[in-house]
Structure formats: C-alpha cells, structure tokens
Amino acid sequence: MFLIDSGGMVRPAFAESDEHGVIAVGVYENEPKVFTTKDGKPAGIFIDILEHIAEQEGWRLRYVPGSWAEGLARLARGEIDLMPDVAFTAERAKIFAFHKEPVLSSWSQVYAKKGSGIRSILDLDGKKVAILKGSVQEETFVRLSESFNLQTEILAARDYAGAFAMVTIGDADAAISNSFFGFVHAKKYRLEDTAVVFNPSKLLFATPAGGSEEMLRTIDRYLVTLKRDRGSIYYTSLKRWMSEDVRFKIPIWLKMVGGALLAFLVLNLVGSLILKYQVNLRTDELRRINQEMEQRIVERTAQLAEINKEQTSIFETASTGIVLMRHRTAVHCNRKFEEIFGYGPGEMDGKPTRLWYPDDEADAIGGDPVYAQMGRGEIHRRTQQLIRQDGTLFWARISCRAFDKDAPLQGAVAIIEDITEEREAEERLRQALEKAQAADQIKSAFLATMSHELRTPLNSIIGFTGIMLQGLTGPLNPEQQKQMTMVQSSSRHLLALINDVLDISKIEAGQLTLSPGPFDLRVSLQKSLKLVAPLAEKKGVGLAADLPDHPLPIIADQRRIEQVVINVLNNAIKFTEAGQVRLSCRDGGDTFVLSFADTGIGIREEDIERLFQPFHQVDTGLARKREGTGLGLSICKKILDMMGGSIDVESRWGEGSIFIVRLPRQTGDSA
Amino acid sequence: MNNRLLIIEDNEQNLYLMRFLLEKSGFAIIGADNGKTGIATALQCRPLAILLDIQLPEMDGYAVAAELKRHSELDAVPIIAVTSYAMVGDRENILAAGATGYIEKPINPDTFVAEIIAYLPEGWKDDGD
Known part of the structure; x- marks a missing residue:
C-alpha cells in the first residue's frame, strides 16, 4: 500500500514497514509519561499502553532514544514511525498525523511553596517565576502575564526539575511545569500545586504526516476499550507511575519483582543521590549566574539612575x-x-x-x-x-x-x-531711534531755516555797506570809510559762520551732495589765491604759488573744491604771523597733490588728531585771537572724503605746517 | 529800449537794495512782493528779465518759475533766481523749475549788476520798445 502526498513523492506506509517487522518509536525523558529507566529500558504510561497494543497486534517495536526536540525532528523527517506524548496543536497537525482518543490530558500549572498565597495569576504580579526555557509554558505564560499587565520576572530553567529547585532554594517564588511532572515531583521539592492552571492540551501518539492511518485507528480502538475497563493496563499504568501508595498496595506486583526490585530501589536511591548532586551543582551554577545577572542589573540601574539624575537636573535648572x-x-x-x-x-x-x-x-x-x-x-x-x-x-x-x-x-x-521683555526693549530702542532720527531731521531743518532767515537781513547789511563803501550814496569821510569797512568785515565773517554751520549740518544729516563737472583746476587755484590775497596783504604775509604752466583738467564739484582751497589758504594765513604761505600743485597721476606750506605757529602733535573734528580750533580759550568757527577743516575733510580725496597735515609746533590735499582727477559723488 | 526788470521779492530791504543798485545802472525796476502779483506784472509789462526770490509767501519761487514757463510769450525772458541755497537740492530744483540762472545771496554789491547783465539776452540794448 502506498500513499501519495501532495508533492507526488512515494512514501512507504505502515504496511510496508510492517513487512520489515519493526515500528520505530521515539523515546525521551518526560517521566511519568515516557522515559527510560536506570537500566536503559523505556517506560512510562505511553510505553505501557503501546507495548500492550503491540503485544496484542503482533507489532515489533524499536525504540529510538533522544531529546524531545530530536524525536520531533525525526518524526517530521519520517525517520521514526511513532512519537509518544505529543500535544495536539493546529500547527503540529500540518506536519504530523494524530489519532483521536487522547491518551492523557495535560495542562500547565503553577507550583509554589506551601502557604505562598498564590491563588490566581494576578498574585504573580511582582513575583519571580521559574519556567523551562523555550517551552510552551514560557511562551504562553509570557503572553498571559502581558495580557494581565503583570510585572513578572521570568527566570529561565534548563528543565522542570531545575525550575522546581529554584523555588525550593528561594530564588524563585513560583515555577511552572506540566501537570504530570508537577504531580509526581512537587512534593519532593516541598512545593504544592496552585489553582493557576492554563494551556490544557490532549496528549497523543503522532506519526509523520501521511503515516499509517491503520496504525492510528488501531491505537484509537484500543484506547477506547482500555479506558472503559477499570482494571485495564491503562489504569494500572496510571496508578503505577503516578501514585506511590498504589504501587505498594499491589503485593502481587511486589512479589513478582522481588529481590530484583530491592536491587533496583538501591540503584534508584544511588541514582537519585547522583541526580540530586547534579541538581545541586546545576542549582549552584544557576544561583551564581543569577547573582551575576542581579549584580549587573544593580550596576546598570545605578548608571541609569545617575544619567537620569543628570538629565533631570539639566531639565529642571534650564x-x-x-x-x-x-x-x-x-x-x-x-x-x-x-x-x-x-x-x-x-x-x-x-x-x-x-x-x-x-x-x-x-x-x-x-x-x-x-x-x-x-x-x-x-x-x-x-x-x-x-x-x-x-x-x-x-x-x-x-x-x-x-x-x-x-x-x-x-x-x-x-x-x-x-521674550516679552526682549521685545519691549527692542520696541523702546526702535522708538528711541525714531525719536533721535526725527530730532536729527528737525535739527537739520531748523539749521537750514535759521541759516536762511539770518541771511536775508545779512543780504541787506552786506549789500548796503558795499553800496556806501562804493560811494554810490555820496562820498564818505575817512572815519566813515573805516567804520563801514569794519561793518563789512564783521558781516562777512557772520556770513562765513552761517555757511559753515549750514554745511556741517548738511554733512551730518548726509544731505550734502556734489555736482561734478569738468573744469581747469589751475584756473580755480588762481581764482582762490586772488580771493585770499587781500587778507595776506593786510597781515603782511607773503603768498606764493608754484603751479604748472599748463591747464589741469579735472572733473569735480568746482564750487566745493574752491571752498576747500580757500578755507585751507585762509587758515594758513590766519595762523601765520610772519613769513609766507606757499601753494603748490603737483600732478600725481590719478590725483593732483596740493600742498599748502606756511611758516606759522604750527600744530602740537596731540592736536593733530582732533584737527579735523568739528568745532576744534588749536588755540581755544578766552584769549582766542583767530576768527573762525572751528568747522572749516572738518568740512574740508568731509568734502574731500566724499570726493575720494584726502587731507593730511605735517607740522611741528612753532615751525609751521604743511597741509597736503589729494584730489582725484575724476571724482564722483560718493554721497 | 526795453530796460525794465521785474524783481519778485517779499523782503522790503532786499528789494530796495537790488532796486537801488540796478536803477543806478540805468534799469527801470518793477517790484512785486508775491508770486501772483509778479506773474500778472510779467505778463502785463514784458520785462527784460525777472529776478526771482525762492522763499516767498504762499506761492514759492519754484511754483512761480513753473507758472511763468507756461506762458510762451515769456519764452525769451530769462528768470534769474536769487537764492541762499538754504535747502538741500535747491540749485538743481531751481534750474529744473525753469530758471535760466541763479545768483547767490547775500549778493555782492560790487559784482551784482554785472552778474545780472551777463544773463540778459544778446543785443538787449538794441531792442525797441
């Protein structure tokens, strides 16, 4: 008989294995359901039942020992024909075939020390629970405790015995095992079962998928029959493996085993001692690992607490x-x-x-x-x-x-x-700036208006004085002539003051503009010299010029350049009591270099820096004998700066000064 | 010969000063102390040139110059601004408004008449009236 699976592969069925006469059965250690005795013989409830059926049906069995996982893997690969004690799950049903009548029903149960007070799963909150690593119990319990939102610490155990031992020595509060293991071993570990039960499952024999249906049907048929009969092998096996009391109540069985049992018991005792010793070793190891882990947790927790403290203090002191x-x-x-x-x-x-x-x-x-x-x-x-x-x-x-x-x-x-305060401060600053700017504009407008209002009467004074001095109104006697000249001089000085104040206010308000045009600088210089000549003559100061004999074409604001030249010349004459003032002009390529050399009082080094600042005159004080506003040189400097030129001075106190003015040949209005 | 000059100037002393100097040189002076009167007078008596102050009450010199320029019959009449250059851009504005030239205040009595004559059209002495 052949069964053909979906992959089309031909697989030997039960009948064929039967021809060879042997059924391969996986065996692993899960007392009392299936295990090997000390003498290497398979035993347990599943084995008792299987051997009973085999005896009746004439099956021959070959046991293949291994771990639970190995057994399952072999079954999946078809290397063995039958695996006892497999819990039915939907997942497993895809790769294995099961019979229907359960051999046993099992569940997971929580075990704890007597008087632990654990009555429901909720009592495990905050407790340490030992669980077999990688087991169904672990997976299910973790899911359960999460769904109940429990803070349970899971301690991984290598086997159920280890899990129980951890509770016994106090490392864990509770342990989880299947109900069979717990039933047999709880007492030994001084534990008792709690009411916390979960994950019920049916335990069956399993064959590879597509394995012998006939074998599975046969097992079902026997199980139904055996379960019906209270005296059957099914019940005797249960009693035999799950209750010591029962074991000693059957004298016939005792007799049968006789002295062999005694030897077996001795062996068992020795085995138990060895087992216990091994358990102790493992428990010690577990305890040590556990302690190391706890130590590490303590250290990490401290580190985290420190970091947390630092961050919290940053957070709170920000x-x-x-x-x-x-x-x-x-x-x-x-x-x-x-x-x-x-x-x-x-x-x-x-x-x-x-x-x-x-x-x-x-x-x-x-x-x-x-x-x-x-x-x-x-x-x-x-x-x-x-x-x-x-x-x-x-x-x-x-x-x-x-x-x-x-x-x-x-x-x-x-x-x-x-940033309310910051915004308010900004706002105040903005208002203050606006006010200052407004005040500045008012000042400039005021100066311009005042300057005009002062000039209107001055126009009359200068005009009529000139008319009288010209003799247009009739001849003046010498005294009248002298006094009218004084009026004229004073009024011209007043006009110069007004002009300077107006200029400086325009410059400071950034309102001075230049009107450049082409002209001959030499002509301008000659005109300026002519204008200041009367003053020099009056003071007895010589006025010399050292100009080229050809035209000096330049593009600049002629009026402003003449203003500068006249100003510097006037200045030089004013501060010179004897000697001469010499104006020379040199062609310096891109610039014309004018030098104004005098033999006057000179300038102290400490005064030179302040010379070009407004309202500064060297010999200030009540005894001031030079006329002028002290604005002239600062205006000259500003005008020259705007033209891209410069003014500098070299001087020694008492030895005279040389003012150097550089004029670009082509000046723009850089204002 | 047309020797009439119109002076539009609101300051009595300044008007007198310019009138005195120019009359001494043989010109006939018509004075006006505001822009409106000045424009009406100009249209009526056709002066040789118009001397125009910039700071005037109500209608300032710029407006007067612009208004005068709108009358083509005055095209040949030079407008000479007499100004103190008090405000920024005055010079440019005066020329832009239609003035032929400008004389800075305060005037120089020694050169004032010569400066005015320089602005008069060529052959003004020969013009019949």
Missing part, C-alpha cells in the same frame, strides 16, 4: 521652558515651562498643546507646517504670541525638533522662552 510632546499633547515639561505659562506643577502634563494658544488660528501655526519641517529633520524656530493661564498674552521664542524625523508626531521636544 532657564528655558522644555516640553516633551506626543501627538500635540504635552507628555512632560519642566517647572520653568509651567512658570512661563503660569500653571502649577504637573498641571500641563497630558494636556493638548492647544492650551498654549490664544485661538485656533494661532494653534494652526504650530501644527502642520511645523511638523512638516520637523519631518525633514530640521529644527523649527519661530516667535509667536502664546497665552498664559490667566489669559494674558506673551511673546515666545519657540524651537522644536522631532526625536525621529520619520515620526514627528510620535515624539518631539520644544524649547520655549518668554
């Missing part, structure tokens, strides 16, 4: 508000954050960030665009008006960033500063 957000809700914030908003400790935790904003519109500003930016991994920054608990508004500088740019809503941190 002078800015810090908040951790999730789904636009404040998860946690520091005290400063609450203070900025005027809330008490913890009052903002768990509240939506909408609370921070005065209205929905403001709230929207902190919404999508911000999260989009954080989603690009950037730090978002803005200033915005937020609202305090008492309803007052304040300006805040906000910056925030996502923990993970791919999920900014899942977690982000925001830092908030109350």
Whole structure:
C-alpha cells in the first residue's frame, strides 16, 4: 500500500514497514509519561499502553532514544514511525498525523511553596517565576502575564526539575511545569500545586504526516476499550507511575519483582543521590549566574539612575521652558515651562498643546507646517504670541525638533522662552531711534531755516555797506570809510559762520551732495589765491604759488573744491604771523597733490588728531585771537572724503605746517 | 529800449537794495512782493528779465518759475533766481523749475549788476520798445 502526498513523492506506509517487522518509536525523558529507566529500558504510561497494543497486534517495536526536540525532528523527517506524548496543536497537525482518543490530558500549572498565597495569576504580579526555557509554558505564560499587565520576572530553567529547585532554594517564588511532572515531583521539592492552571492540551501518539492511518485507528480502538475497563493496563499504568501508595498496595506486583526490585530501589536511591548532586551543582551554577545577572542589573540601574539624575537636573535648572510632546499633547515639561505659562506643577502634563494658544488660528501655526519641517529633520524656530493661564498674552521664542524625523508626531521636544521683555526693549530702542532720527531731521531743518532767515537781513547789511563803501550814496569821510569797512568785515565773517554751520549740518544729516563737472583746476587755484590775497596783504604775509604752466583738467564739484582751497589758504594765513604761505600743485597721476606750506605757529602733535573734528580750533580759550568757527577743516575733510580725496597735515609746533590735499582727477559723488 | 526788470521779492530791504543798485545802472525796476502779483506784472509789462526770490509767501519761487514757463510769450525772458541755497537740492530744483540762472545771496554789491547783465539776452540794448 502506498500513499501519495501532495508533492507526488512515494512514501512507504505502515504496511510496508510492517513487512520489515519493526515500528520505530521515539523515546525521551518526560517521566511519568515516557522515559527510560536506570537500566536503559523505556517506560512510562505511553510505553505501557503501546507495548500492550503491540503485544496484542503482533507489532515489533524499536525504540529510538533522544531529546524531545530530536524525536520531533525525526518524526517530521519520517525517520521514526511513532512519537509518544505529543500535544495536539493546529500547527503540529500540518506536519504530523494524530489519532483521536487522547491518551492523557495535560495542562500547565503553577507550583509554589506551601502557604505562598498564590491563588490566581494576578498574585504573580511582582513575583519571580521559574519556567523551562523555550517551552510552551514560557511562551504562553509570557503572553498571559502581558495580557494581565503583570510585572513578572521570568527566570529561565534548563528543565522542570531545575525550575522546581529554584523555588525550593528561594530564588524563585513560583515555577511552572506540566501537570504530570508537577504531580509526581512537587512534593519532593516541598512545593504544592496552585489553582493557576492554563494551556490544557490532549496528549497523543503522532506519526509523520501521511503515516499509517491503520496504525492510528488501531491505537484509537484500543484506547477506547482500555479506558472503559477499570482494571485495564491503562489504569494500572496510571496508578503505577503516578501514585506511590498504589504501587505498594499491589503485593502481587511486589512479589513478582522481588529481590530484583530491592536491587533496583538501591540503584534508584544511588541514582537519585547522583541526580540530586547534579541538581545541586546545576542549582549552584544557576544561583551564581543569577547573582551575576542581579549584580549587573544593580550596576546598570545605578548608571541609569545617575544619567537620569543628570538629565533631570539639566531639565529642571534650564532657564528655558522644555516640553516633551506626543501627538500635540504635552507628555512632560519642566517647572520653568509651567512658570512661563503660569500653571502649577504637573498641571500641563497630558494636556493638548492647544492650551498654549490664544485661538485656533494661532494653534494652526504650530501644527502642520511645523511638523512638516520637523519631518525633514530640521529644527523649527519661530516667535509667536502664546497665552498664559490667566489669559494674558506673551511673546515666545519657540524651537522644536522631532526625536525621529520619520515620526514627528510620535515624539518631539520644544524649547520655549518668554521674550516679552526682549521685545519691549527692542520696541523702546526702535522708538528711541525714531525719536533721535526725527530730532536729527528737525535739527537739520531748523539749521537750514535759521541759516536762511539770518541771511536775508545779512543780504541787506552786506549789500548796503558795499553800496556806501562804493560811494554810490555820496562820498564818505575817512572815519566813515573805516567804520563801514569794519561793518563789512564783521558781516562777512557772520556770513562765513552761517555757511559753515549750514554745511556741517548738511554733512551730518548726509544731505550734502556734489555736482561734478569738468573744469581747469589751475584756473580755480588762481581764482582762490586772488580771493585770499587781500587778507595776506593786510597781515603782511607773503603768498606764493608754484603751479604748472599748463591747464589741469579735472572733473569735480568746482564750487566745493574752491571752498576747500580757500578755507585751507585762509587758515594758513590766519595762523601765520610772519613769513609766507606757499601753494603748490603737483600732478600725481590719478590725483593732483596740493600742498599748502606756511611758516606759522604750527600744530602740537596731540592736536593733530582732533584737527579735523568739528568745532576744534588749536588755540581755544578766552584769549582766542583767530576768527573762525572751528568747522572749516572738518568740512574740508568731509568734502574731500566724499570726493575720494584726502587731507593730511605735517607740522611741528612753532615751525609751521604743511597741509597736503589729494584730489582725484575724476571724482564722483560718493554721497 | 526795453530796460525794465521785474524783481519778485517779499523782503522790503532786499528789494530796495537790488532796486537801488540796478536803477543806478540805468534799469527801470518793477517790484512785486508775491508770486501772483509778479506773474500778472510779467505778463502785463514784458520785462527784460525777472529776478526771482525762492522763499516767498504762499506761492514759492519754484511754483512761480513753473507758472511763468507756461506762458510762451515769456519764452525769451530769462528768470534769474536769487537764492541762499538754504535747502538741500535747491540749485538743481531751481534750474529744473525753469530758471535760466541763479545768483547767490547775500549778493555782492560790487559784482551784482554785472552778474545780472551777463544773463540778459544778446543785443538787449538794441531792442525797441
């Protein structure tokens, strides 16, 4: 007989193996269901039943020992024909075939020391539970405790005995095993079963998928029959392996075994001692590993606590508000954050960030665009008006960033500063600047107006004085002539003052503009010399010129250049009591270099720096004998700066000065 | 011969000063102390040239110059601004407004008449009236 599986492979069925006369049966250690005795003979409830059937049916059995996992693997590969004590699960049903009538029913059960008080799974909260590593129990219990939200510490045990031992020596509060192991061994470990039971399962024989259906049907038929008969091998086996009392109540069995049993018991005792010794060794090892792990946990916990302490102190001492957000809700914030908003400790935790904003519109500003930016991994920054608990508004500088740019809503941190004072200071500064600028404009306008208003009467004074001095109104006697000349001189000085003040105010207001045009510098210099000649003549100071004999074409503001030249010449004459003033002009390529050399009083080194500042005259004081506003040189310097030229001075106190003026051939209006 | 000059100037002393100097040189002076009167007088008596102050009450010198320029019959009449250059951009504005030239205030009595004559159209002495 052949069975064809879905892959089309031909596989020998039970009948064929029977021809060879042997059924391969996996055996592993799971007392009392299936195990090997000390003398290497398979035993246990499943074995008793299987051997009973084999005897009746004429099957020949070959046992293949190994671990539980090895047995299952062999079964899956078809290397063995039958595996006892397999719990039925939907997953296993895909790779194995099972009969229907369960041999045994099993479940997982929690065992603890007597008087532990563990009555339900909830009592395991905060407890240490020892479980066989990689077992069904572990998987199920972890899932169970999670679903009940229990804080249970799982201690991994190498086998059920190890798990029980851990409870016995106090390393664990409870252990989990299958009900059969617990039933037989709990007492030995001074444990008792608790009412915590889960994961019930049916235990069956299994064959490889597509294995012999006839064999499975045969097993079912026997099981039904055996279970019906109280005196059958099924019940005697159960009693034999699961109750010592029962064992000693059967004198016939005792007799049969006789002295052999005694030897067996001795052997068993020795075996137990060895086992116990091995258990102790393993338990010690477990305890040591456990201690190491605990030590490590203690150390790591301390480290974490330290880091946590540092972070908390940074968090709490920060002078800015810090908040951790999730789904636009404040998860946690520091005290400063609450203070900025005027809330008490913890009052903002768990509240939506909408609370921070005065209205929905403001709230929207902190919404999508911000999260989009954080989603690009950037730090978002803005200033915005937020609202305090008492309803007052304040300006805040906000910056925030996502923990993970791919999920900014899942977690982000925001830092908030109350910048109300900063804003107010800025506003005051802005107002002060506006006021100052306005005052400056008023000053300039005032000076311009005053200058005009002063000039109008001055026009008459200068004009009529000139008319009289010209003799247009009739001849003057010498005294009248002298006095009218004084009036004329004074009024001209007054005019110069007014002009200077007007110029400096224009310069300082940035309103002085140049009007460049082409002209001959030599002509301008000659004109200027002619203008100052009367003053030099009057003071008895020589006026010399050293000019080239060809034209000096230049593009510049002629009026302003003449103003500068006349000013420097006048200055030189004023401060020279004897000797001469010499103007020379040199062609310096891109520039014309004018030098004004005098034999006057000179300038002290400490005064040179201040020479070109407004309202500065070298011999200041009540005894001032030179006329002038002290504005002239500063105006000259400003005008030359605007033209891209320069003015410098070389001087020695008492030995005279040389002023050097450089004029670019082509000047723009750099104002 | 047309020897009439119109002076638009609101300051009495300055008007007198310019009148005195120019009359001494043989010109006939018509004075106006505001822009409106000045424009009306110019249209009526066709002066040889117009001396125009810039700071004037109500209608300032710029507006007067612009208004005068709108009358083509005055095209040949030079407008000479007499100004103190008090405000920024005055010079440019005066020329832009239509003035032919300008004389700085305070005037220099020694050269004032010569400066005015320089602005008069060529052959002004020959013009019949």
